[in-house]
Each structure stands twice: as structure tokens, then as C-alpha cells.
Amino acid sequence: MIAYTTVGTNDLEKSKSFYDALFGEIGVSALWSTETFVGYASSMDQPMFGICKPHNGEAATSGNGTMIALACPNQEAVHKIYDKALALGAQDEGAAGPRGESGFYCGYFRDPDGNKINAFAMVAPGA
Numbered sequence: 001m002i003a004y005t006t007v008g009t010n011d012l013e014k015s016k017s018f019y020d021a022l023f024g025e026i027g028v029s030a031l032w033s034t035e036t037f038v039g040y041a042s043s044m045d046q047p048m049f050g051i052c053k054p055h056n057g058e059a060a061t062s063g064n065g066t067m068i069a070l071a072c073p074n075q076e077a078v079h080k081i082y083d084k085a086l087a088l089g090a091q092d093e094g095a096a097g098p099r100g101e102s103g104f105y106c107g108y109f110r111d112p113d114g115n116k117i118n119a120f121a122m123v124a125p126g127a
Contacts, residue, residue, distance in 0.1 A: 004039065004048035005068050007115040008060025012036065015051045018088050018112050023049075025084045026077060062114035069118040075105050081119035082107030090117075101125055 009015035016030070016038050023029065023040050032039040037052040049068065054060050072078045075096075082096040086109060093116060096107030106120035 006050035009113045067116040072121040085109040
């Protein structure tokens, strides 16, 4: 259902460096870019994650209550993304680990522009 998501940035090069390194951890790279936009995906037929400078020329801001979730195949990948994000200077918003008894396993962080990102995997309950 989702074709792509986009978060705004005020420094495209800084944001691109962050996401190049972050997504490189799971084999995803930039597949499409312009002077104001970079799109990441594993292939052009998969949902894309985009970073962009706002079209209206005003400052990008993170939305209160807005969050993008990145699907990971397992707990190890959640930790890999979460740990890499923090190593790249992301702000911690909730350590990687299980949430409740449902099998939802995730870690939350904010990118250099303050956008909230969640790396998650569904695992066997209690794992």
C-alpha cells in the first residue's frame, strides 16, 4: 500500500551521509536522486524512503507524532540499524528491545533533522 515516505532535511548532504551509512548496514542504497531529493530502496519496485529539501523553500521540521518504521528481518538487524544510527549521531528515543508480549521488537531514534525513526521486527513472543 505504501509507495514511499519522505522526511524533510535542511542539509541534504549531511542527511544523505547519515542515511547512506545507515541503510548500507542492511544493503540498501540510494536509487534515485535530484538536487533536492534522495530516494532509498532495495529496488525500484519496492517502497522507497526519501529525504528532501522542502519544495516551498521553507525550513524542514519534524512532525510531532510523526514516525517512520523501517522493517527489519530479525532482532539482530534491529540492533544493527539502531546501533549504527546512534554511532552516526542520532538521538536515542528508546533502546532496541522487546515491547510488550506481542513479539514487537524495536529501537527508536531521531535522525540529524529530528525525524523519528523506528527499526522493528516481529519475532516470536518472548524471544
